[in-house]
Amino acid sequence: RREVARRALAKLITDGRIHPARIEKLISDAQAEVDRIIKEAGEQAAYEANVHGLHPEILKTLGRLKYRTSYGQNQLQHSVEAAHIASMLAAELGANIETAKMGALLHDLGKAMDHDQEGTHAQLGAEFAKRFKVPPIVVNAIxxxxxxxxxxxIEAIIVEAADAISGARPGARRENLENYIKRVRTLEEIATSFAGVESAYALQAGREIRILVRPNQIDDLAAVRLSKEISKNIEDTMQYPGQIQVTVIRETRAVGFAK
Structure with a gap:
């Protein structure tokens, strides 16, 4: 509805003729245009995910996710991404790839339902998919x-994992993006707080930090000690999954000119 209103208002302002009949006509035109965009978005999402045989009503409802977000993450893009992840996980684990892809693509279908319907988005999506003859194993995954x-x-477990991976990757959602930026900034501040450090750069979504030192202040042995000290400081002051690689780089350049 917001998209229909936005398009109708934009055309109304451009057109300049503001009266009831004109407003109704522009709203009708905007609704038809949005319906077409939604249909095409659903078909395109299924094509990108390489999922075939879906009922047109499911494709239309899937396309409505184009105008839904969760913590800033577009839900249609999230569904397609989850389908790709599920496909790779299923291939690695020897599960049914087509089932996993379809389940991941449709797992948030309920978020496109009208808000006046009762039930969680998982329940609503499963019921809607079942109504249009989606296989029971996929309905259970949803x-x-x-x-x-x-x-x-196992495909249902893969769908859950793909959903979590897509939503949790750095930058995917606003809440995660803020935490990610804070973690990267903290890493760089810890590194630059040590004497002799010229600059520091967090890489690989904060899983690695590269530190450039001043060669006239830090020799080779001091560089080794510095990497250990910074690693210890990070361990003591930060919480993070896995490990963070700390790389100290000491570089001396000698430049001459042949004339």
């Missing part, structure tokens, strides 16, 4: 991706 019902297959 219904169980937040553990509201029991997962009945």
């Amino acid at each position: 219904a169980s991706h937040h553990h509201e019902v029991e997962q009945e297959s």
Whole structure:
């Protein structure tokens, strides 16, 4: 509705003729245009995810996710991304790739339902998919991706994992983006707080930090000690999954000119 209103208002302002009949005509035109965009978005998402055989109503509802966000992450892009991740996980684990892809693509279908319907988005999505003859194993994957019902297959577990991976990657969602920026900034501040450090850069989503030191202040042995001291400081002051690689770079350049 917001998109229909936005398009209608934009055309109304451009047109300049503001009266009831004209407003109704522009709203009708905007609604038709948005319906076409939604249909094409659903078809394009299924094509990108390489998922075939979906009912036109499911494709249309999937396309509505183009105008839905969660913590700033576009839900249609998230669904396609989750489908790609599920496909790779299923291939690695020997599971059914087509089932995993379809379940991941449709797992948030319920978020496109009208808000006046009762039930969680997992329940609504599963019921809607079941109505249009989606295979029961896929329906279970949709219904169980937040553990509201029991997962009945490895593909359902893969769908849950793909959803979590897509939503949790650095920068995917506004909340995660803020935490990511804070972590990267903290890493660089820790490194630059040591004497002799010229600059520091966090890389690989904060899984590595490269530190450039002043060669006239830090020799080779001091560089080794510095990397250990910075690593210890990070361990003591930060919380993070996995490990962070600390690389200290000491570079001396000698430049001459042949004339």
